[in-house]
Amino acid sequence: MTLLLVSVTNAEEAHLAVEAGADLIDAKDPAAGALGALTPATVAEIVAAVDGRATVTAVCGDHLRAETLLDSAEAMAATGVDMVKIGFVPDLADARVIRAAGRLLGTRTKLVAVLFADLVPDFGLVPVLAEAGFHGVMLDTSGKSAGLLSHLSTMRIFGFVSTARTCGLISGLAGSVRIADLPAVAGFGPDLVGMRGGVCRGGRRTSALDPDLVRMAAARLRAMPCAAQAG
Template sequence: MTVHVTLPPAARPGLLASVADLAEMEVALGAGADIIDLKNPAEGALGALADTKLRAAVARWRAAGCPTGLSATVGDQPLEAATILAAARRTADTGVPLVKIGFPLPAKGAGAALAPVLDALRPLARETRLIAVLFADQHPDLATLPLFAEAGFHGVMLDTADKAAGGLLAHLQVERLIGFVGEAKAAGMLTGLAGSLKLEDIAPLAALQPHYLGFRGALCVTGRTSGLDPARLGRVREELKGRVTA
């Protein structure tokens, strides 16, 4: 089944809402999230849901007529080719069309460390849409972006690994985020910004015009491991709708 992700208007980032189960997925569907992102927040920044839960979510999404994008994280994995490939293929085999893979890159020699992993992922990138996730609090080398594009990745996101160490803007200045969004778009990739984002982060980040802004904690009752709050989700959605720039 080929699934096409509908991009939001170029000047307005879409809403990526991370959900932990089918009940939260229903809330996100009802709120009109642009991408529903399946993950287990209790297992870390990119904690993975069990295969059975992923398959159930895919079935529900298809039954709803695939009204949104659908992504899933593969778990927090070490930068090791066979391990990452196995986790990515397991997730892709559940039918999720967008597979998010975290890359904990070293401060130096990121390109050399990436090479064997990207080589291993190339065949899978021809079969499904892979999304690379880099971590702002690990000082990512943004010069690696063309390597992901060359390997066939569909998109790239910035997130944070340590959710207790502050949000995205605490780790990367706006100038670097502008460079990230511009370079990723120039390489033809989908772009996203996430990392403990709050309501007040929407205005400065939407001005950079990434394709998506990703949220979890800001949508929840009392933190990212609690349940999704429809009212909070609605406020984030409305704030994003109002951020249409020239």
């Protein structure tokens, strides 16, 4: 089945999200951007709070230049998370940076690249990610005023998921996904769907996590037909 990734800001939210049925806990500061990074200390607290009950991922920061991106990825890998998510923004990060990240960290942790649906994503990078040793690739949105489905055609999203699968990568879809969107988003067959705003009070990604919404999202996904397992 398609797994539910929920972005959390601290250990308490991580615990609530796991209890409510999230499969992956994603350490992130939504107030600092689409891939806003928490401090390594907070990420380590989240890892401890999850205590092996779910896969833990952490993001490295938003719109970072190559050197800063790699330093941050290394710091996040050292916290003990299961996967490190690295955002690749056109002009700031390209195939050279992907290969550098793979060399630096590919043997130490699972790497998941994030491409942005609203920043002209280059799906030609997906095979490069696989060759560089990445574990997975996600599509998210950099801006949060419109969701994933309003930026790319269904054909392109299907193409993304199927290219990732052909290359042996797990795939994820995110970007202002609401609970009502889950059947459509999971229908593309990704391994995971990522949510923050859609499971927060008032639908605002910078508000507190609402465990009841996480529970509803997890139940909605479990009722959907199966895709490959992430992990």
